[in-house]
Amino acid sequence: MKALEGIKILDFTHVQSGPTCTQLLGFFGADVIKVERPGVGDATRKQLVDVEGADSLYFTMLNHNKRSITLNTKTDSGKNVLEKLVKECDVMVENFAPGALDRMGFSWERIQELNPRIILASVKGFGPGPYEDCKVYENIAQCAGGSASTTGFRDGVPLVTGAQIGDSGTGLHLALGIVTALFQREKSGKGQKVLAPMQDGVLNLCRVKLRDQQRLDKGPLKEYSQFGEGHEFGDATPRAGNDSGGGQPGRILKCKGWETDPNAYTYFITQAAVWKNVCDVIGKPEWKEHEDFATPAARLPRLNEVFGAVEEWTKTKNKFDVMEICNPLNIPVGPILSMKEIAEEPSLRDTGTIVEVDHPERGKYLTVGCPIKLSDSPVEVERSPLLGEHTEEVLQQVLGYSSEDIDVMRTDGAI
Ligand code: CAO
Numbered sequence: 001m002k003a004l005e006g007i008k009i010l011d012f013t014h015v016q017s018g019p020t021c022t023q024l025l026g027f028f029g030a031d032v033i034k035v036e037r038p039g040v041g042d043a044t045r046k047q048l049v050d051v052e053g054a055d056s057l058y059f060t061m062l063n064h065n066k067r068s069i070t071l072n073t074k075t076d077s078g079k080n081v082l083e084k085l086v087k088e089c090d091v092m093v094e095n096f097a098p099g100a101l102d103r104m105g106f107s108w109e110r111i112q113e114l115n116p117r118i119i120l121a122s123v124k125g126f127g128p129g130p131y132e133d134c135k136v137y138e139n140i141a142q143c144a145g146g147s148a149s150t151t152g153f154r155d156g157v158p159l160v161t162g163a164q165i166g167d168s169g170t171g172l173h174l175a176l177g178i179v180t181a182l183f184q185r186e187k188s189g190k191g192q193k194v195l196a197p198m199q200d201g202v203l204n205l206c207r208v209k210l211r212d213q214q215r216l217d218k219g220p221l222k223e224y225s226q227f228g229e230g231h232e233f234g235d236a237t238p239r240a241g242n243d244s245g246g247g248q249p250g251r252i253l254k255c256k257g258w259e260t261d262p263n264a265y266t267y268f269i270t271q272a273a274v275w276k277n278v279c280d281v282i283g284k285p286e287w288k289e290h291e292d293f294a295t296p297a298a299r300l301p302r303l304n305e306v307f308g309a310v311e312e313w314t315k316t317k318n319k320f321d322v323m324e325i326c327n328p329l330n331i332p333v334g335p336i337l338s339m340k341e342i343a344e345e346p347s348l349r350d351t352g353t354i355v356e357v358d359h360p361e362r363g364k365y366l367t368v369g370c371p372i373k374l375s376d377s378p379v380e381v382e383r384s385p386l387l388g389e390h391t392e393e394v395l396q397q398v399l400g401y402s403s404e405d406i407d408v409m410r411t412d413g414a415i
Contacts, residue, residue, distance in 0.1 A: 002029020003377035007182065008398075010089040011035065011066060014042045016138065016164065017123045017198065018095035019062040020171030023177065025091075026065030027370035027379045033085065033394055034063065034385065038070040041387040054361035060384040063365045066356070068385035069394045070415050073104050076415040084399045086114045091178055093122035096133045108193055118191040119181045123170050127197040133220065136198055141166030145202020150209040152239040153195060154226050169381075170201035180375055208245045213238045223249055228301045243270060249296075249303055252336065253311040255319040265336040266319045267324075272296045277329040282313040355381045391415050 004025055004153070009021040011034040019034075019042070020349035026032040035268035036042055048397040062129065072078040080105075086092060094101055101107070101122075111120055125136020125146070134140075142160045143149050143320050152159035163169075177194035184330050185191060203210070212221055213236065227233075244250030257264040270278055275294075279287045292302060299306055314322050319335035326333040337345075343366055347353040355369040360383075370379040395401040409415045 001372055001377070003248070004028040004179075005028035007031070008089040009033065010085045010092040010095070012094040012101075013123075014095065015044055016062060018174070019122055020168045021092050021123070021174040021178070023062060024171070024175045024370065024373060027381070028374070028377055030364070032066040032090075033074070033390075033398070034066045034068045035071050035085070036068055036387060038072050038413065040100075041068075043071070045387065046351070050363045054359070055384065055386070057365060060357070060362070060365065063384035064367065065382045066385055067390035068388055069391040070388035071349060071391075071415050072365070073106075074350050075412060075414045077409050077412055079105060079297075081395070081399065081409070083114055083402075086111055086118060089115075089118060090182065091119045093121045093174070093178070094232040097125055098133050107163065111372070112191070116190060117185060119178060119185070119267060120191070121174050121178045121181075121190060122152070122196070123174055124195065124197050126199050127195065131199075136166075138164055138166040141170070145199045147208055150206060150237050150239055151243045154231065154239050156239070157248070162284070165205050166198045166202055168197050169205055169363040172203045181230045209237045209326050214381070215266055219320060223247065225303055228303045237265035241268075247334075248272065249299070249306075250332075251303075251307045251310075251323045253307065254312045255314050255322060256317055258315070263336045263338045263341075263346055264319060266314055266322045267334045268307070268314065268322070268334070269332040270306060270310070271330075271332055278310070278332055281325065281329065281331065282310050284309055288343035302406045310331075346362065346399050352379060352381070357381060357383050359383045361386070 007025070007030040009022055009025055009032045011018075011032045013019050013022055013034070022032050022034070034042075042059060042063070044062065045055045047056055048058045049056045073080055073082050086106070108120055115263045121397050124132070125134050125141060126132050131144075136144075139160045140164060142156070145290050147165060148158035148160055150191065151161055165199065174194065174196040179193050181194050186389045188317050215221060216233060216235070216237060220227050223243065224238065226240075242250075242252040248269050250267060252265050253268050256267050263267045276288050279285055291297055293306070317325065322333050323335055340383055342348065343354065345354070351373070352369045353371060355367050356364055357367050367381065375399060392403075392406055395406055396403070406415070
Protein backbone atom coordinates (compact mmCIF):
# COMPACT_ATOMS: atom_id res chain seq x y z
CA MET A 1 0.00 0.00 0.00
CA LYS A 2 1.37 3.39 -1.02
CA ALA A 3 0.26 6.73 0.41
CA LEU A 4 -1.30 8.02 -2.82
CA GLU A 5 -2.49 4.71 -4.23
CA GLY A 6 -5.72 5.13 -6.18
CA ILE A 7 -5.06 8.79 -6.99
CA LYS A 8 -4.90 9.47 -10.73
CA ILE A 9 -2.79 12.38 -11.95
CA LEU A 10 -3.28 13.88 -15.39
CA ASP A 11 0.29 15.05 -15.85
CA PHE A 12 0.32 17.80 -18.46
CA THR A 13 3.74 19.08 -17.37
CA HIS A 14 6.99 19.61 -19.21
CA VAL A 15 10.61 20.68 -18.68
CA GLN A 16 11.48 20.65 -14.96
CA SER A 17 9.20 22.39 -12.47
CA GLY A 18 5.99 20.43 -13.17
CA PRO A 19 7.67 17.06 -13.80
CA THR A 20 9.50 17.17 -10.43
CA CYS A 21 6.14 17.63 -8.74
CA THR A 22 4.37 14.77 -10.51
CA GLN A 23 7.41 12.50 -10.09
CA LEU A 24 7.13 12.96 -6.31
CA LEU A 25 3.44 12.09 -6.44
CA GLY A 26 4.43 8.99 -8.45
CA PHE A 27 7.02 8.04 -5.83
CA PHE A 28 4.21 8.20 -3.26
CA GLY A 29 2.12 5.78 -5.32
CA ALA A 30 -0.14 7.95 -7.50
CA ASP A 31 -0.90 6.75 -11.05
CA VAL A 32 0.76 9.51 -13.09
CA ILE A 33 -0.33 9.71 -16.74
CA LYS A 34 1.98 12.03 -18.64
CA VAL A 35 0.40 13.57 -21.74
CA GLU A 36 2.85 14.48 -24.50
CA ARG A 37 2.65 15.77 -28.04
CA PRO A 38 2.81 12.93 -30.64
CA GLY A 39 6.23 12.56 -32.24
CA VAL A 40 7.71 15.34 -30.10
CA GLY A 41 7.12 14.75 -26.42
CA ASP A 42 8.52 16.77 -23.56
CA ALA A 43 11.27 18.99 -25.00
CA THR A 44 13.73 17.70 -22.40
CA ARG A 45 13.68 14.22 -23.96
CA LYS A 46 16.02 15.54 -26.60
CA GLN A 47 17.91 18.18 -24.64
CA LEU A 48 21.52 17.69 -23.43
CA VAL A 49 21.60 14.29 -25.15
CA ASP A 50 24.52 12.11 -24.04
CA VAL A 51 23.49 8.80 -25.64
CA GLU A 52 22.55 9.20 -29.29
CA GLY A 53 18.93 8.14 -29.93
CA ALA A 54 18.08 7.71 -26.24
CA ASP A 55 16.03 9.91 -23.93
CA SER A 56 18.35 12.36 -22.16
CA LEU A 57 19.23 12.17 -18.48
CA TYR A 58 17.46 15.51 -18.15
CA PHE A 59 14.20 13.76 -19.05
CA THR A 60 14.76 10.37 -17.46
CA MET A 61 15.78 11.81 -14.08
CA LEU A 62 12.61 13.94 -13.87
CA ASN A 63 10.02 11.46 -15.08
CA HIS A 64 10.25 8.22 -13.12
CA ASN A 65 7.14 6.34 -12.00
CA LYS A 66 4.94 7.72 -14.78
CA ARG A 67 3.07 6.37 -17.80
CA SER A 68 3.39 8.28 -21.08
CA ILE A 69 0.60 8.75 -23.60
CA THR A 70 0.79 10.81 -26.75
CA LEU A 71 -2.11 13.09 -27.55
CA ASN A 72 -2.54 16.04 -29.88
CA THR A 73 -4.93 18.12 -27.84
CA LYS A 74 -5.45 20.53 -30.70
CA THR A 75 -7.39 17.93 -32.73
CA ASP A 76 -11.06 17.16 -32.03
CA SER A 77 -10.51 13.55 -31.03
CA GLY A 78 -7.44 14.57 -28.96
CA LYS A 79 -9.64 17.09 -27.12
CA ASN A 80 -12.20 14.33 -26.55
CA VAL A 81 -9.59 12.10 -24.96
CA LEU A 82 -8.37 14.96 -22.77
CA GLU A 83 -11.96 15.63 -21.63
CA LYS A 84 -12.30 11.96 -20.67
CA LEU A 85 -9.02 12.13 -18.77
CA VAL A 86 -10.22 15.23 -16.91
CA LYS A 87 -13.37 13.38 -15.91
CA GLU A 88 -11.39 10.33 -14.79
CA CYS A 89 -8.49 11.94 -12.89
CA ASP A 90 -8.24 13.42 -9.39
CA VAL A 91 -5.62 16.02 -10.24
CA MET A 92 -4.51 17.81 -13.39
CA VAL A 93 -1.04 19.32 -13.21
CA GLU A 94 0.30 21.73 -15.83
CA ASN A 95 3.07 24.25 -16.29
CA PHE A 96 2.41 25.69 -19.72
CA ALA A 97 2.97 29.32 -20.57
CA PRO A 98 0.19 31.54 -19.17
CA GLY A 99 -3.00 31.20 -21.20
CA ALA A 100 -1.99 28.02 -23.10
CA LEU A 101 -4.57 25.84 -21.37
CA ASP A 102 -7.35 28.38 -22.04
CA ARG A 103 -6.32 28.58 -25.70
CA MET A 104 -6.58 24.79 -25.85
CA GLY A 105 -10.22 25.13 -24.67
CA PHE A 106 -9.61 23.96 -21.10
CA SER A 107 -10.32 26.97 -18.88
CA TRP A 108 -10.78 26.39 -15.13
CA GLU A 109 -14.53 26.84 -15.61
CA ARG A 110 -14.63 24.19 -18.33
CA ILE A 111 -12.49 21.79 -16.29
CA GLN A 112 -14.77 22.21 -13.25
CA GLU A 113 -17.79 21.63 -15.46
CA LEU A 114 -16.26 18.34 -16.60
CA ASN A 115 -15.22 17.26 -13.10
CA PRO A 116 -16.12 19.34 -10.01
CA ARG A 117 -13.86 17.15 -7.84
CA ILE A 118 -10.71 17.73 -9.87
CA ILE A 119 -7.78 19.72 -8.55
CA LEU A 120 -6.09 21.87 -11.18
CA ALA A 121 -2.50 22.55 -10.14
CA SER A 122 -0.34 25.00 -12.06
CA VAL A 123 3.17 26.36 -11.98
CA LYS A 124 3.56 29.80 -13.54
CA GLY A 125 6.53 32.14 -13.47
CA PHE A 126 4.65 34.89 -11.63
CA GLY A 127 1.39 35.23 -9.74
CA PRO A 128 -1.27 37.80 -10.71
CA GLY A 129 0.27 41.20 -11.40
CA PRO A 130 2.38 43.01 -13.98
CA TYR A 131 4.40 39.96 -15.05
CA GLU A 132 1.69 37.29 -15.01
CA ASP A 133 1.89 36.74 -18.78
CA CYS A 134 5.65 36.10 -18.89
CA LYS A 135 7.33 32.82 -19.74
CA VAL A 136 9.84 31.94 -17.06
CA TYR A 137 12.76 29.54 -16.65
CA GLU A 138 14.76 28.60 -13.56
CA ASN A 139 17.31 31.40 -13.50
CA ILE A 140 14.74 34.10 -14.18
CA ALA A 141 12.84 32.90 -11.10
CA GLN A 142 16.02 32.93 -9.03
CA CYS A 143 16.60 36.54 -10.11
CA ALA A 144 13.00 37.72 -9.66
CA GLY A 145 12.54 35.88 -6.36
CA GLY A 146 15.39 37.65 -4.56
CA SER A 147 17.89 34.80 -4.59
CA ALA A 148 20.40 36.18 -7.11
CA SER A 149 20.67 39.61 -5.48
CA THR A 150 21.59 37.96 -2.19
CA THR A 151 23.88 35.23 -3.56
CA GLY A 152 27.56 35.72 -4.37
CA PHE A 153 30.21 38.01 -2.95
CA ARG A 154 29.73 41.65 -1.95
CA ASP A 155 32.08 42.92 -4.64
CA GLY A 156 30.92 40.51 -7.37
CA VAL A 157 27.92 40.19 -9.69
CA PRO A 158 24.67 38.56 -8.52
CA LEU A 159 24.86 34.77 -8.79
CA VAL A 160 22.40 31.99 -9.51
CA THR A 161 22.74 28.84 -7.40
CA GLY A 162 23.24 25.30 -8.66
CA ALA A 163 20.25 24.13 -6.61
CA GLN A 164 17.20 24.40 -8.87
CA ILE A 165 15.14 26.34 -6.39
CA GLY A 166 13.02 27.94 -9.12
CA ASP A 167 12.02 24.71 -10.87
CA SER A 168 12.42 21.80 -8.46
CA GLY A 169 11.74 24.09 -5.48
CA THR A 170 8.46 25.24 -7.00
CA GLY A 171 7.62 21.63 -7.92
CA LEU A 172 7.88 20.80 -4.23
CA HIS A 173 5.65 23.71 -3.28
CA LEU A 174 3.09 22.57 -5.85
CA ALA A 175 3.17 18.98 -4.58
CA LEU A 176 2.37 20.20 -1.08
CA GLY A 177 -0.49 22.32 -2.48
CA ILE A 178 -1.89 19.28 -4.29
CA VAL A 179 -1.90 16.90 -1.34
CA THR A 180 -3.36 19.65 0.85
CA ALA A 181 -6.16 20.20 -1.67
CA LEU A 182 -6.75 16.44 -1.83
CA PHE A 183 -7.02 16.45 1.97
CA GLN A 184 -9.54 19.31 1.91
CA ARG A 185 -11.52 17.50 -0.79
CA GLU A 186 -12.06 14.66 1.66
CA LYS A 187 -14.26 17.06 3.66
CA SER A 188 -15.59 19.47 1.05
CA GLY A 189 -16.11 17.01 -1.78
CA LYS A 190 -14.89 19.72 -4.16
CA GLY A 191 -11.75 20.30 -6.17
CA GLN A 192 -9.93 23.60 -6.32
CA LYS A 193 -7.24 25.48 -8.18
CA VAL A 194 -3.68 25.36 -6.83
CA LEU A 195 -1.16 27.89 -8.10
CA ALA A 196 2.55 27.87 -7.29
CA PRO A 197 4.29 30.86 -8.90
CA MET A 198 8.05 30.39 -9.23
CA GLN A 199 8.84 33.89 -7.97
CA ASP A 200 6.86 33.20 -4.79
CA GLY A 201 8.48 29.80 -4.30
CA VAL A 202 11.98 31.27 -4.57
CA LEU A 203 11.07 34.12 -2.23
CA ASN A 204 9.74 31.61 0.29
CA LEU A 205 13.14 29.94 0.25
CA CYS A 206 14.82 33.37 0.63
CA ARG A 207 12.70 34.28 3.66
CA VAL A 208 15.76 35.00 5.84
CA LYS A 209 16.96 37.59 3.34
CA LEU A 210 13.69 39.51 3.65
CA ARG A 211 14.22 39.23 7.42
CA ASP A 212 17.61 40.91 6.95
CA GLN A 213 16.11 43.60 4.72
CA GLN A 214 13.94 44.71 7.63
CA ARG A 215 16.73 44.40 10.20
CA LEU A 216 18.85 46.65 7.99
CA ASP A 217 16.50 49.54 8.75
CA LYS A 218 17.61 49.30 12.38
CA GLY A 219 21.37 49.27 11.68
CA PRO A 220 24.20 47.23 10.14
CA LEU A 221 23.91 43.45 9.91
CA LYS A 222 26.64 42.63 12.38
CA GLU A 223 26.88 38.93 11.58
CA TYR A 224 27.75 39.70 7.93
CA SER A 225 31.51 39.60 7.27
CA GLN A 226 31.34 43.02 5.68
CA PHE A 227 30.53 44.51 9.10
CA GLY A 228 33.87 43.36 10.56
CA GLU A 229 35.63 44.39 7.36
CA GLY A 230 34.35 47.96 7.79
CA HIS A 231 32.30 48.17 4.58
CA GLU A 232 29.18 50.30 4.77
CA PHE A 233 25.82 48.67 4.09
CA GLY A 234 23.59 49.98 1.28
CA ASP A 235 19.82 50.07 1.45
CA ALA A 236 19.22 46.45 0.38
CA THR A 237 20.23 43.06 1.82
CA PRO A 238 23.72 42.53 0.38
CA ARG A 239 25.39 39.41 -0.96
CA ALA A 240 26.98 37.63 1.96
CA GLY A 241 29.44 35.25 0.30
CA ASN A 242 29.55 32.09 2.38
CA ASP A 243 28.49 33.72 5.63
CA SER A 244 25.96 31.68 7.53
CA GLY A 245 22.41 32.97 7.16
CA GLY A 246 21.67 32.47 10.85
CA GLY A 247 22.89 33.74 14.19
CA GLN A 248 25.90 31.42 14.38
CA PRO A 249 28.79 32.67 12.21
CA GLY A 250 30.10 30.20 9.64
CA ARG A 251 32.41 30.13 6.61
CA ILE A 252 33.79 27.80 3.96
CA LEU A 253 37.43 27.12 4.82
CA LYS A 254 40.33 25.48 3.00
CA CYS A 255 41.36 21.97 3.94
CA LYS A 256 44.45 19.94 3.16
CA GLY A 257 44.86 19.60 -0.61
CA TRP A 258 42.91 22.73 -1.54
CA GLU A 259 45.69 23.84 -3.90
CA THR A 260 44.82 21.07 -6.37
CA ASP A 261 41.38 19.77 -5.31
CA PRO A 262 38.56 22.29 -6.02
CA ASN A 263 36.43 20.67 -3.32
CA ALA A 264 38.95 20.34 -0.48
CA TYR A 265 36.95 22.66 1.75
CA THR A 266 34.77 22.40 4.81
CA TYR A 267 31.96 24.49 6.20
CA PHE A 268 32.77 25.47 9.76
CA ILE A 269 30.32 27.02 12.24
CA THR A 270 31.58 28.74 15.38
CA GLN A 271 28.47 27.99 17.40
CA ALA A 272 28.54 30.02 20.63
CA ALA A 273 27.65 27.06 22.84
CA VAL A 274 30.83 25.20 21.83
CA TRP A 275 33.21 28.15 21.50
CA LYS A 276 35.58 26.73 24.11
CA ASN A 277 35.84 23.46 22.15
CA VAL A 278 36.63 25.46 19.02
CA CYS A 279 39.43 27.30 20.86
CA ASP A 280 40.94 24.01 22.07
CA VAL A 281 40.75 22.34 18.66
CA ILE A 282 42.43 25.18 16.76
CA GLY A 283 45.10 25.69 19.42
CA LYS A 284 43.88 29.05 20.76
CA PRO A 285 42.96 28.22 24.38
CA GLU A 286 43.75 31.82 25.35
CA TRP A 287 40.71 33.00 23.34
CA LYS A 288 38.33 31.25 25.73
CA GLU A 289 38.50 34.05 28.28
CA HIS A 290 40.03 36.88 26.20
CA GLU A 291 37.73 39.91 26.17
CA ASP A 292 38.07 40.29 22.37
CA PHE A 293 36.95 36.72 21.71
CA ALA A 294 35.11 35.25 24.69
CA THR A 295 31.60 36.37 23.70
CA PRO A 296 29.70 36.23 20.38
CA ALA A 297 29.29 40.02 20.39
CA ALA A 298 33.03 40.57 20.90
CA ARG A 299 33.84 38.17 18.05
CA LEU A 300 31.49 39.71 15.46
CA PRO A 301 33.85 42.52 14.37
CA ARG A 302 36.76 40.03 14.36
CA LEU A 303 35.33 37.19 12.28
CA ASN A 304 38.14 37.41 9.71
CA GLU A 305 40.68 36.90 12.49
CA VAL A 306 38.64 34.09 14.04
CA PHE A 307 38.09 32.21 10.78
CA GLY A 308 41.67 32.93 9.69
CA ALA A 309 42.87 31.02 12.77
CA VAL A 310 40.35 28.21 12.24
CA GLU A 311 41.48 27.91 8.62
CA GLU A 312 45.14 27.64 9.62
CA TRP A 313 43.99 24.53 11.49
CA THR A 314 41.62 23.12 8.83
CA LYS A 315 44.38 23.47 6.21
CA THR A 316 46.34 20.83 8.12
CA LYS A 317 43.49 18.27 7.89
CA ASN A 318 41.47 16.78 5.06
CA LYS A 319 37.75 17.63 5.04
CA PHE A 320 36.71 14.24 6.43
CA ASP A 321 39.27 14.44 9.26
CA VAL A 322 37.82 17.83 10.21
CA MET A 323 34.44 16.18 10.53
CA GLU A 324 35.75 13.28 12.56
CA ILE A 325 37.56 15.56 14.99
CA CYS A 326 34.79 18.17 15.34
CA ASN A 327 31.66 16.02 15.48
CA PRO A 328 32.42 14.39 18.85
CA LEU A 329 32.98 17.90 20.23
CA ASN A 330 29.58 19.04 18.89
CA ILE A 331 31.21 21.56 16.57
CA PRO A 332 28.98 21.71 13.44
CA VAL A 333 31.09 21.20 10.29
CA GLY A 334 30.38 19.76 6.85
CA PRO A 335 32.65 18.67 4.00
CA ILE A 336 32.12 20.24 0.59
CA LEU A 337 31.11 17.09 -1.30
CA SER A 338 31.52 16.91 -5.06
CA MET A 339 28.82 15.27 -7.21
CA LYS A 340 31.34 12.47 -7.83
CA GLU A 341 31.67 11.84 -4.09
CA ILE A 342 27.90 11.98 -3.62
CA ALA A 343 27.33 9.55 -6.50
CA GLU A 344 29.71 7.11 -4.84
CA GLU A 345 28.46 7.56 -1.25
CA PRO A 346 27.25 4.14 0.01
CA SER A 347 24.90 5.51 2.68
CA LEU A 348 22.91 7.46 0.07
CA ARG A 349 22.56 4.25 -1.97
CA ASP A 350 21.46 2.36 1.14
CA THR A 351 18.63 4.79 1.85
CA GLY A 352 17.41 4.88 -1.76
CA THR A 353 18.29 8.53 -2.20
CA ILE A 354 20.74 7.63 -4.97
CA VAL A 355 19.34 4.86 -7.14
CA GLU A 356 20.69 2.99 -10.15
CA VAL A 357 18.01 2.54 -12.80
CA ASP A 358 18.07 0.42 -15.95
CA HIS A 359 16.67 1.93 -19.13
CA PRO A 360 16.04 0.07 -22.40
CA GLU A 361 17.59 2.78 -24.60
CA ARG A 362 20.44 4.02 -22.47
CA GLY A 363 21.34 1.23 -20.04
CA LYS A 364 22.10 1.90 -16.39
CA TYR A 365 22.17 5.41 -14.95
CA LEU A 366 22.03 7.04 -11.54
CA THR A 367 19.16 9.13 -10.33
CA VAL A 368 17.93 10.79 -7.18
CA GLY A 369 15.18 8.72 -5.60
CA CYS A 370 12.58 10.06 -3.22
CA PRO A 371 14.21 12.45 -0.74
CA ILE A 372 11.21 12.25 1.62
CA LYS A 373 10.94 9.00 3.56
CA LEU A 374 7.55 7.67 4.68
CA SER A 375 7.74 4.68 7.02
CA ASP A 376 4.55 3.15 5.65
CA SER A 377 4.81 4.01 1.96
CA PRO A 378 7.90 2.42 0.41
CA VAL A 379 9.25 3.87 -2.84
CA GLU A 380 10.33 1.76 -5.81
CA VAL A 381 11.91 3.95 -8.45
CA GLU A 382 10.72 2.90 -11.92
CA ARG A 383 12.43 4.03 -15.12
CA SER A 384 10.91 6.88 -17.09
CA PRO A 385 8.50 5.89 -19.87
CA LEU A 386 9.39 5.99 -23.56
CA LEU A 387 7.34 8.48 -25.58
CA GLY A 388 3.81 7.10 -25.88
CA GLU A 389 4.77 3.79 -24.30
CA HIS A 390 1.41 3.53 -22.53
CA THR A 391 -0.93 5.22 -25.00
CA GLU A 392 -2.90 2.09 -25.86
CA GLU A 393 -2.84 0.75 -22.32
CA VAL A 394 -4.27 3.99 -20.85
CA LEU A 395 -6.81 4.54 -23.65
CA GLN A 396 -8.13 1.01 -23.28
CA GLN A 397 -7.84 0.34 -19.56
CA VAL A 398 -8.52 3.78 -18.09
CA LEU A 399 -10.79 5.32 -20.71
CA GLY A 400 -12.38 2.23 -22.30
CA TYR A 401 -11.49 2.88 -25.96
CA SER A 402 -11.54 -0.06 -28.36
CA SER A 403 -8.55 -0.95 -30.53
CA GLU A 404 -10.56 0.17 -33.59
CA ASP A 405 -11.08 3.64 -32.03
CA ILE A 406 -7.38 3.79 -31.29
CA ASP A 407 -6.45 2.90 -34.89
CA VAL A 408 -8.68 5.72 -36.18
CA MET A 409 -7.09 8.22 -33.78
CA ARG A 410 -3.64 7.10 -34.87
CA THR A 411 -4.54 7.66 -38.54
CA ASP A 412 -5.95 11.11 -37.63
CA GLY A 413 -2.68 12.07 -35.91
CA ALA A 414 -4.50 12.53 -32.60
CA ILE A 415 -2.23 10.14 -30.72
N1 CAO B 1 -0.97 18.79 -27.97
C1 CAO B 1 -1.10 19.95 -28.65
N2 CAO B 1 -0.50 21.10 -28.25
C2 CAO B 1 0.25 21.06 -27.13
C3 CAO B 1 0.41 19.88 -26.39
C4 CAO B 1 -0.25 18.71 -26.85
N3 CAO B 1 -0.13 17.56 -26.21
N4 CAO B 1 1.21 20.17 -25.34
C5 CAO B 1 1.54 21.46 -25.42
N5 CAO B 1 0.94 22.01 -26.51
C6 CAO B 1 1.04 23.40 -26.96
C7 CAO B 1 0.47 24.39 -25.99
O1 CAO B 1 -0.92 24.39 -26.06
C8 CAO B 1 1.12 25.67 -26.48
O2 CAO B 1 0.40 26.13 -27.60
P1 CAO B 1 -0.06 27.68 -27.81
O3 CAO B 1 1.15 28.51 -27.58
O4 CAO B 1 -0.54 27.68 -29.21
O5 CAO B 1 -1.12 27.97 -26.81
C9 CAO B 1 2.47 25.20 -27.02
O6 CAO B 1 2.39 23.78 -27.04
C10 CAO B 1 3.70 25.59 -26.24
O7 CAO B 1 3.52 25.62 -24.84
P2 CAO B 1 4.42 26.59 -23.96
O8 CAO B 1 4.25 28.01 -24.43
O9 CAO B 1 4.13 26.32 -22.54
O10 CAO B 1 5.90 26.06 -24.31
P3 CAO B 1 7.24 26.89 -24.55
O11 CAO B 1 8.27 25.86 -24.85
O12 CAO B 1 7.09 27.97 -25.54
O13 CAO B 1 7.56 27.57 -23.14
C11 CAO B 1 8.05 27.59 -20.77
C12 CAO B 1 8.18 26.84 -22.11
C13 CAO B 1 8.61 26.68 -19.69
C14 CAO B 1 8.87 28.89 -20.83
C15 CAO B 1 6.56 27.92 -20.49
O14 CAO B 1 5.82 26.73 -20.59
C16 CAO B 1 6.32 28.55 -19.12
O15 CAO B 1 6.60 29.72 -18.90
N6 CAO B 1 5.75 27.76 -18.19
C17 CAO B 1 5.37 28.23 -16.87
C18 CAO B 1 6.56 28.43 -15.98
C19 CAO B 1 7.40 27.20 -15.84
O16 CAO B 1 6.95 26.13 -15.46
N7 CAO B 1 8.68 27.36 -16.10
C20 CAO B 1 9.66 26.35 -15.74
C21 CAO B 1 9.95 25.44 -16.79
S1 CAO B 1 11.29 24.47 -16.27
O17 CAO B 1 12.59 25.44 -16.43
